Amino acid sequence: MIETGRLCIKTAGRDAGKKCVIVEILDNKFVLIDGETRRKKCNQMHLEPLKDKIDIKKGASHADVAAEFKKIGLKARETKPKAKKVRPRRLRRSKLAGQAAAEPEDKKTKKTIQKTAKKSVKKTKKKEDKKESTSEQKKDQKD
Amino acid sequence: MVEGRKKSRTFRRVKVKTPGGKTVTQYKRRKPSKAKCADCKAVLKGVTRALPKKMQNTPKTKKRPARAYAGVLCTKCTRKKITQKARQ
Numbered sequence: 001m002i003e004t005g006r007l008c009i010k011t012a013g014r015d016a017g018k019k020c021v022i023v024e025i026l027d028n029k030f031v032l033i034d035g036e037t038r039r040k041k042c043n044q045m046h047l048e049p050l051k052d053k054i055d056i057k058k059g060a061s062h063a064d065v066a067a068e069f070k071k072i073g074l075k076a077r078e079t080k081p082k083a084k085k086v087r088p089r090r091l092r093r094s095k096l097a098g099q100a101a102a103e104p105e106d107k108k109t110k111k112t113i114q115k116t117a118k119k120s121v122k123k124t125k126k127k128e129d130k131k132e133s134t135s136e137q138k139k140d141q142k143d
Numbered sequence: 144m145v146e147g148r149k150k151s152r153t154f155r156r157v158k159v160k161t162p163g164g165k166t167v168t169q170y171k172r173r174k175p176s177k178a179k180c181a182d183c184k185a186v187l188k189g190v191t192r193a194l195p196k197k198m199q200n201t202p203k204t205k206k207r208p209a210r211a212y213a214g215v216l217c218t219k220c221t222r223k224k225i226t227q228k229a230r231q
Binding site for chain 2: 009011012013014016017018048050
């Protein structure tokens with residue numbers, strides 16, 4: 001019963017109760033399956049073979065399997081690759097100061113950069129003020 | 144009259160040490176019973192057992208396994224059921 005193209009139902013795991021097709025026989029224990037389930041290596045003991053067969057070649061691609069499944073009226077599982085998100089990342093203040101001048105693309109990052117840049121400016125100002133004040137005090141004490 | 148929770152054992156008693164140094168018995172609700180297989184009555188694994196208030200905040204994926212008949216049948220019974228359906 002276990003041969004390439006045999007329709008099966010998975011009986012164990014996350015894909016239990018879903019239909020799949022044997023794409024390749026890996027050894028006397030494991031087979032490669034595809035279809036409503038994920039394309040996966042699978043133990044033969046976790047499959048319940050059905051009467052039907054699909055004509056696919058050994059090691060057929062997912063697209064081939066999906067096309068054959070469509071003929072029977074089944075829908076193969078499609079996985080969408082996740083879209084990459086651009087995350088605003090914290091950078092060093094010295095770098096941010098340079099970037100603030102060269103306009104950033106995103107509004108959010110622009111705002112954050114502006115904020116941090118302002119902060120850094122304030123801090124430096126404070127430091128300078130402190131220095132001045134301390135020096136003045138010292139002068140007073142000397143006098 | 145004595146309070147009901149002090150007479151019966153519907154509430155469990157928890158001894159707690161207060162910041163003042165006293166030990167106080169608090170009366171708390173007992174956990175609900177363990178989930179069991181509808182077919183063979185075996186205790187189900189991977190099904191959380193907590194008070195309803197805590198269950199509200201836990202996500203669905205943490206409450207039961209991600210299988211067919213999850214939280215209702217045990218693995219053996221699911222396999223039986225699926226194979227039976229396939230052979231019909």
